Structure formats: structure tokens, C-alpha cells
Amino acid sequence: xxxxxxxxxxxxxxxxxxFYAMLSLGLAIVFGLLGIVNAAQGAFYMLGAFFAWMLxxxxxxxxxxxxxxxxxxxxxxxxxxxxTIIRRVYNLDxxxxxxxxxxxxxxxxxxxxxxxxxxxxxxxxPDALAGGxxxxxxxxxxxxxxxxxxxxxxxxxTWYAIExxxxxxxxxxxxxxxxxxxxxxxxxxxxxxxxxxxxxALAGIAGVLAAPIYQVNPLMGGNILITVFAVVVIGGFGSxxxxxxxxxxxxxxxxFSKVFYPEASNMVIxxxxxxxxMLKPQGLFGRER
Amino acid sequence: xxxxxxxxxxxESKSGSLEWVAMAVGVIILIGxxxxxxxxxxxxxxxxxxxxxxFNLLIGGGxxxxxxxxxxxxxxxxxxxxxxxxxxxxFEEAILAGTATAVFLGLVAGVVxxxxxxxxxxxxxxxxxxAVYFLALRLPFTHSEDGIQAVPRGWLFGLVDLKDNMAMYxxxxxxxxxxxxxVRRVWKSPFGQVLRAIKDNQPRMISLGFPVDRYKLINFVxxxxxxxxxxxxxxxxxxxxxxxxxxxxxxxxxxxxxxLGGLGTLMGPVVGAxxxxxxxxxxxxxxxxxxxxxxxxxxFIILVFRRGIVGEFLYYVNRFQNRGxx
Numbered sequence: 001x002x003x004x005x006x007x008x009x010x011x012x013x014x015x016x017x018x019f020y021a022m023l024s025l026g027l028a029i030v031f032g033l034l035g036i037v038n039a040a041q042g043a044f045y046m047l048g049a050f051f052a053w054m055l056x057x058x059x060x061x062x063x064x065x066x067x068x069x070x071x072x073x074x075x076x077x078x079x080x081x082x083x084t085i086i087r088r089v090y091n092l093d094x095x096x097x098x099x100x101x102x103x104x105x106x107x108x109x110x111x112x113x114x115x116x117x118x119x120x121x122x123x124x125x126p127d128a129l130a131g132g133x134x135x136x137x138x139x140x141x142x143x144x145x146x147x148x149x150x151x152x153x154x155x156x157x158t159w160y161a162i163e164x165x166x167x168x169x170x171x172x173x174x175x176x177x178x179x180x181x182x183x184x185x186x187x188x189x190x191x192x193x194x195x196x197x198x199x200x201a202l203a204g205i206a207g208v209l210a211a212p213i214y215q216v217n218p219l220m221g222g223n224i225l226i227t228v229f230a231v232v233v234i235g236g237f238g239s240x241x242x243x244x245x246x247x248x249x250x251x252x253x254x255x256f257s258k259v260f261y262p263e264a265s266n267m268v269i270x271x272x273x274x275x276x277x278m279l280k281p282q283g284l285f286g287r288e289r
Numbered sequence: 290x291x292x293x294x295x296x297x298x299x300x301e302s303k304s305g306s307l308e309w310v311a312m313a314v315g316v317i318i319l320i321g322x323x324x325x326x327x328x329x330x331x332x333x334x335x336x337x338x339x340x341x342x343x344f345n346l347l348i349g350g351g352x353x354x355x356x357x358x359x360x361x362x363x364x365x366x367x368x369x370x371x372x373x374x375x376x377x378x379x380f381e382e383a384i385l386a387g388t389a390t391a392v393f394l395g396l397v398a399g400v401v402x403x404x405x406x407x408x409x410x411x412x413x414x415x416x417x418x419x420a421v422y423f424l425a426l427r428l429p430f431t432h433s434e435d436g437i438q439a440v441p442r443g444w445l446f447g448l449v450d451l452k453d454n455m456a457m458y459x460x461x462x463x464x465x466x467x468x469x470x471x472v473r474r475v476w477k478s479p480f481g482q483v484l485r486a487i488k489d490n491q492p493r494m495i496s497l498g499f500p501v502d503r504y505k506l507i508n509f510v511x512x513x514x515x516x517x518x519x520x521x522x523x524x525x526x527x528x529x530x531x532x533x534x535x536x537x538x539x540x541x542x543x544x545x546x547x548x549l550g551g552l553g554t555l556m557g558p559v560v561g562a563x564x565x566x567x568x569x570x571x572x573x574x575x576x577x578x579x580x581x582x583x584x585x586x587x588x589f590i591i592l593v594f595r596r597g598i599v600g601e602f603l604y605y606v607n608r609f610q611n612r613g614x615x
Contacts, residue, residue, distance in 0.1 A: 037408050088592055094408055095354050096591050099548070102541065103587025110580030222537070230416040233409060263427055270420035274401050277413065281404040 006259050007138035013255015014248065015144060015213065018151035019045075021247025022206040023228045024235065025158055026199030028243045032175040033195050034090060036097035037232075040081070042225030043108040044200045046218060047074050048207025050112060053123050053216040063126035067208050074204030075197040082196040087189075105221070112218035120215030147209045154205060155244045158198075162240050171195055230273045236286020246284060307606065311556060319462050328458040329527070334566045335465040336523035341546040341558030342472045343515035349553035350481055350508045352488035353403075356411045357418025358516050358543050360398065361391040363535025364421055365517030366524035370437040371430050373525060380443040380451060380460075384521045391517020392510055394421065399509035403502055418540055425535045436531030440524060457526055464522055468515055473555055475511065484508055538580070545583055548590050551597025560598050 023041055030038045051070035055061040061069065081104060089096045125143045132141035162168040174181045174188050182188045207220075214220060228247075235246030250269050258265040276284060322331055344358050369387030372378040378386060398417045402410055425431045442451035451457045475481050487494045487501050495501050524530040533539060542565060550561030565583075572579050590597065596604055 037412065085588065085592070092595075095411065096595070098354075098408055098411055099544070100588055100591045103584045103591065106541065106580045106584030106587065108584075110578045110584060114578040114581065226415055226419045226537070229412040230419075233405075233412050233416065266423040266427075267420055270416050270423075273413070273416055277401050277404050 004138050009255045009259045010252060011138070011140070011144055011148070011255075013252040013258070015147050015151075015251070016254060017248040017251015018148060018155065019206045019210060019224065019247075020228055020231045020251050021155050021244045022151055022202045023224065024232045024243045024247050025155060025240065026202040027228065027232055028237055028240060029158075029162070029171075029195050029199040031237050033171070033178075033192055034097070035094045036086070036090070036101070037094070037229075038086075038196075038199070039098055039101040039225065040078075040105045040108065041101075041200070041203050041228065042221030042223075043105045044074050044078055044203040044221070045207040045210070045224060046109065046112065046221035047077065048204030049123070049211040049216045049220060050116075050207075050218075051204070052208040052211050053121055056123070057121075063124075063212075067205070070208045071201045071204035074207070075201035078200030079193050079197040082193050086196075105225075109218055109221060116218055118217065118219055120217035123211040123216050125212045143212060147213065151206070151209060154202065155247075158202065159240045159244060227269055230269045232283075234269070234273050234276045234283060236283020239285045242283075242285025308555070315556075315559075316466070319466065323455060323458045328454040330570065332458055332461045332526040333523065334563060335461045336519050336526065337543075337546065337566050338559045338562035339465045339468045339522070340516055340519035341543055341550070341562045342469055343512050343519060344543045345547050345553065345555075345558040346472045346475060346515060347509060347512040348547065349476065350484040350488075350512075351505055353406065353505070353509070354411050354544070355402075355414040355512075355540075356537075356544070357398070357414035357416075357421075357540055358512075359535050359537065359539035360418035360421035361394055361513040361516035362520035362523075362539060362543075363425065363530070363532075364394045365391040365520035366530040366534045367425060367431055367437065369521035370440040370524040370530035373443060374437060374440045375430075378443075379447065380445050380525060383443070383525055384464075384518065387521025387524065388514055388517040391520065392514045395510040395513025395517075396506075399506045399513070403505040403509060415537070415540070418535070418537070422532070422535045422537070425532060431530075431532075434532065436529055436534075437524075438529045440528045440530070442525055442528065451525075461522060461526055464518065468518060469555075469559070471515070475508075476555070480504070480507075542583070545587060545590075547597075549586065549597055551600030551603070554597065554599040554603060557597050557599040564598075 023045060026044075027038055027041055030036060048070050051073045052063070052066040055066045055069060056063075085104070086097070086100060089100050129143040129146050132139055132143075132145075134140075160168075162171060170181065170186055170191060174186070174191055178188050210220070231247055231250050232243070234250065235242050250272065253272070254265055254268050257268045280286075340358070340362050343361075344355065347358075348354050365387035367387075368390040369383040372386045373380070373383040398414065401417065402413045405413055426433055431437065442457060444450055445456070445460055449456050449460075451460065483494070483499060483504055487499070487504060491501060520530075520534060523534070546561035546565045547558045548561070549564060550557030550559065568582070569579055572582055594601065
């Protein structure tokens with residue numbers, strides 16, 4: 001085997017890992033605030049890619065504006081769903097929240113499969129990032145380098161926003177004790193909606209970033225969602241930084257296994273999940289709650 | 290507020306006579322149905338209903354919502370089909386082989402999954418089922434996208450030729466009915482009581498000295514085994530095992546059946562399966578995307594109809610009876 005292939009797969013693993021990290025971050029934020037696992041997260045990832053593709057296809061808007069517009073669209077759509085539908089199950093058993101968002105996921109994915117089929121639409125690299133560099137030990141496509149850098153910045157930016165800013169402190173306080181935070185005059189329902197929008201937007205950005213690497217396919221959300229669930233179980237819903245690290249590491253491990261034993265690469269994350277559950281059921285970074 | 294799965298403990302015991310009437314009507318329908326409706330469709334329906342009962346055993350007993358029951362259904366289906374087709378297993382042997390596979394998978398998945406509960410349990414079962422799905426996709430004997438087709442039905446005990454649709458139907462009906470009685474028996478047994486007590490207050494049951502994890506695991510394996518019976522039966526009766534049997538849409542479909550019929554009610558899964566399977570059949574004919582309709586029903590049930598059809602019915606019967614008593 002060549003070092004080129006090895007590093008190529010590791011890079012792809014790192015990219016996948018950063019998508020896992022972004023999606024599980026969104027899940028962790030919403031879970032922390034509401035105790036709900038948002039199964040529609042995969043649909044928002046798919047929507048991000050599709051919005052970008054539609055902006056290009058129907059309005060001729062290029063990659064860079066889409067990178068901002070598509071996630072905003074996804075966030076608005078997510079906040080609309082949160083305000084009108086998802087809000088209604090906050091007081092019920094949280095399994096109902098999972099089931100409800102699963103229903104929403106099926107509606108969104110089903111509609112896009114109905115409209116666009118399952119064959120996938122190609123989405124082009126932006127011109128500025130065409131080509132690549134030979135680093136000696138591997139060939140580095142510019143676009144992939146950009147995706148790694150951009151998603152790392154986003155992940156750690158999110159971490160910074162939650163752990164180090166005033167708004168983030170409100171968010172963390174509302175996670176601990178929403179009633180008390182409300183008593184201080186902070187509009188918690190609005191905060192929840194915004195946090196939901198933020199979590200969903202992360203999935204949307206991941207979708208746009210993924211669009212040129214993979215095709216824009218209505219089924220892309222379902223495939224990644226189940227893996228992200230496993231990632232979340234492995235990491236535990238404890239810390240923001242934990243979600244990021246777990247996502248990245250698992251993505252790289254998955255890429256690594258693709259080099260040595262491709263047939264098993266899909267199973268690696270699930271195998272790790274089993275081991276972690278046996279040894280540390282609350283997850284690597286989880287707290288018992 | 291917890292999941293609405295009070296049906297079994299409260300409502301149905303009070304309306305005992307009602308249950309017997311419903312069961313008698315059910316048996317009559319079960320016997321008469323193939324003279325009115327195409328038997329092969331009914332076989333599929335019965336297998337899905339049995340699958341739903343198996344799923345319901347898990348959630349009604351322990352309050353555990355599994356998102357990966359297709360693994361046991363499909364795992365059973367694949368092995369039963371392979372054994373009947375390639376190794377010349379008889380009908381009974383193939384069903385047993387499929388069920389044994391489901392028991393094995395259930396044991397492995399159960400040991401891992403019962404370490405968590407609630408949401409995380411659902412996510413873990415989903416992930417484990419995905420691992421089984423990838424196995425089914427990759428293993429050579431499953432023929433990937435094609436699945437295993439043209440599985441021979443064989444003979445029942447070497448006596449009855451199951452190629453005859455009526456004979457096959459009544460075998461399905463018999464197995465379904467036994468499965469239904471088994472779920473009923475488990476729920477009304479001391480074992481079922483312990484499971485419900487664990488669901489209500491696990492720390493107390495631990496301190497009372499019950500081996501909580503073992504109870505949960507046994508229930509999980511039992512549920513997986515019954516799902517395996519349903520899957521094996523489906524593979525033999527319809528003559529095929531495909532990737533659909535193990536994929537997430539099947540896991541979601543069974544959740545929908547049980548939700549629609551009423552979580553934790555005995556009859557609920559059956560009613561839910563009848564509606565869901567018929568709807569699938571009807572919608573496939575007129576070209577409306579099925580997943581969208583399923584998603585809409587999901588949301589509708591959770592927002593306004595959480596007791597499900599049978600649950601809602603029992604709720605009103607109960608209220609009516611209580612008013613009479615006062």
C-alpha cells in the first residue's frame with residue numbers, strides 16, 4: 001500500500017470526522033437545553049446541501065454566497081419547526097421528542113426523494129479551490145484542505161461561543177436551571193429557539209461543505225445520522241469539547257480502517273460503541289444524568 | 290410525563306370481558322379472512338402483526354423503545370431463507386434456525402443496550418441494527434441488493450404441502466396466534482409485573498434484590514426471538530428475504546404500528562399493523578410517497594393521539610365504566 005492512499009483516506013476520515021463533530025455538536029446543544037435528541041439533524045444536513053444546490057441550479061448563486069445563505073435557510077426552517085411543532089413535546093417523555101423529530105425527518109427526506117430521486121446531483125467545487133498541492137507524502141486537494149480548516153474553525157468557534165461568551169453562559173445556565181434563568185428576566189424560549197437554530201445551522205453548513213465532495217443526495221442525511229448517533233453514544237452528552245474530539249477521532253479511525261480492511265470500515269464505529277458501552281456506559285465524556 | 294403505556298396494567302384488566310369478546314371476534318376474523326382477502330397479503334400482514342407484538346413486548350414490558358428491531362426480524366428472515374433454500378431445511382427447521390439467529394443477535398445486542406435506558410437505549414439499538422444492516426449488505430450469502438429469492442415453502446411436519454396458499458395462511462395464523470398468546474401470558478405473569486415495577490422504579494427494585502439487568506435482558510431476548518419468528522415466517526411464506534427486512538425503514542415501521550395501535554396495549558400492535566400494511570399496499574398503488582405519509586402519521590400521533598387507537602378506545606371504555614360505578 002502506498003503512503004499516498006493512506007494519507008488520502010486519513011484526510012477523508014478527518015473530513016467525515018469533522019462532519020460528525022458538527023452534527024453531534026448540534027445534537028448536544030439541543031439535548032443539553034431540552035433533553036431532546038433531534039433525529040431530524042440528518043435531514044438538516046441534507047437540506048444544507050440541497051439548498052446550496054438549488055441556489056446554484058435555479059438562481060445561479062455560487063458556492064461562497066450559498067455557504068452563508070443555505071445554512072441561514074436551514075436555520076430559519078429549523079426554528080420554524082421548533083416554534084410550531086417540536087415545542088409541543090417539551091413537557092412529554094423525551095422519547096416522544098425523538099419520535100416526533102424522526103417523523104419530521106421522514107417527511108423531509110421522503111419529499112426530497114420523491115422530487116429528486118435517489119441518484120444524487122453533482123455540485124461543483126468553487127473555482128478558487130480547484131486543484132491541489134503535492135505535499136511530498138500525499139496529494140492534498142485544495143477543497144478538502146479548506147473543508148478541514150473551515151469545520152475545525154466552526155467547531156472550536158462554537159465551543160468558544162458556548163464556553164466563553166455571555167450568550168453562551170446564558171445558554172449553559174438555562175441548561176442547568178431554566179426556571180431560575182427565566183426569573184432573571186432572560187427570554188428562555190427565545191434562547192431555546194436560537195440555540196435550536198444554531199445547532200441546525202451547524203448541520204446545514206456541514207451539508208454545504210459536503211456537497212462538492214459527495215453528491216447532493218436526499219439519502220445523505222439518513223446515512224450520516226445513524227453514525228452520528230453512535231458517535232454521540234460513544235462521546236456521551238457531557239461536554240462540547242468532548243463531542244468535537246470524539247467526532248474527529250472516530251472519523252479518522254474510520255478512514256484508517258478503510259485503508260486496511262475496507263469491508264469493515266462501516267462497522268468500526270459501531271464496534272467501538274459496543275466496547276465503550278461495556279466499559280463506560282455513560283460515554284467517554286458523559287455525565288450520568 | 291412518561292410514555293403512555295399504562296394500557297396493560299390499568300385499562301385492560303378492568304375490561305376483562307371486553308378482551309375476551311375482542312379475542313373471540315379476532316379468532317373468527319382470523320379463520321374467515323382468507324375467503325374474502327388474498328391470502329398472501331394476509332400472510333404478510335400477520336407476520337408484521339407478530340413483529341409488532343414482539344416489539345410491543347419490549348416497550349410494554351420494560352418501557353424500552355427499540356429503534357433497531359428490524360435487525361432481529363431481518364436477521365431471522367435471512368437465515369431462515371438461506372437454510373430453506375440452500376441447505377434443504379424443512380419448514381420447521383428453517384423457522385427454528387431463523388429464530389435461533391434472532392436469539393443470538395438479541396443476546397449480543399441486549400447485553401450492550403440494556404446498559405442504558407430511554408433515549409440512549411433507542412440510539413444504541415439503532416446503531417446496532419445498522420451494524421447488522423451492513424453485515425447483510427456485505428456478507429456473500431445475502432446477495433446484497435438482490436436478497437434471497439424464490440425460497441421454497443416446503444412441507445409442514447412433512448405432511449401438509451405449504452405451496453397451497455390456504456395451508457400456508459393457516460400456519461401463519463396459528464403461529465401468529467400462539468405468539469400473541471405468549472405476549473399476553475408474559476405480561477400477565479409475575480415476570481411481567483417485575484418488569485413494570487422496574488420501569489416504574491428501578492432503584493427500588495434493585496434494593497429489593499431483583500436482578501434487574503437479567504430481567505431486562507430476558508425480556509429483550511424474548512422480544513428479539515419473537516421478532517425472529519415473525520421474520521423467518523415472512524421469509525418462508527413470501528419466499529424472499531431482502532435488505533428492506535433489516536433496514537431502518539422496517540424498524541421505524543414497527544414503531545409506527547405500535548404507536549398507532551396504542552403503546553402497551555395487547556391488541557394495539559395488531560390493529561396498527563393492519564392499518565399500516567394496508568396503507569402501504571394502497572399508497573404504493575397510487576404513487577404517493579409512502580415515507581412522507583408515514584412521517585405525517587408519526588407526527589400526528591405524537592402531537593394529538595398519543596394513546597393510539599386501542600389505547601384511546603380503552604381509555605373511554607374505562608371512563609364510562611368508572612362513571613357507572615359511581
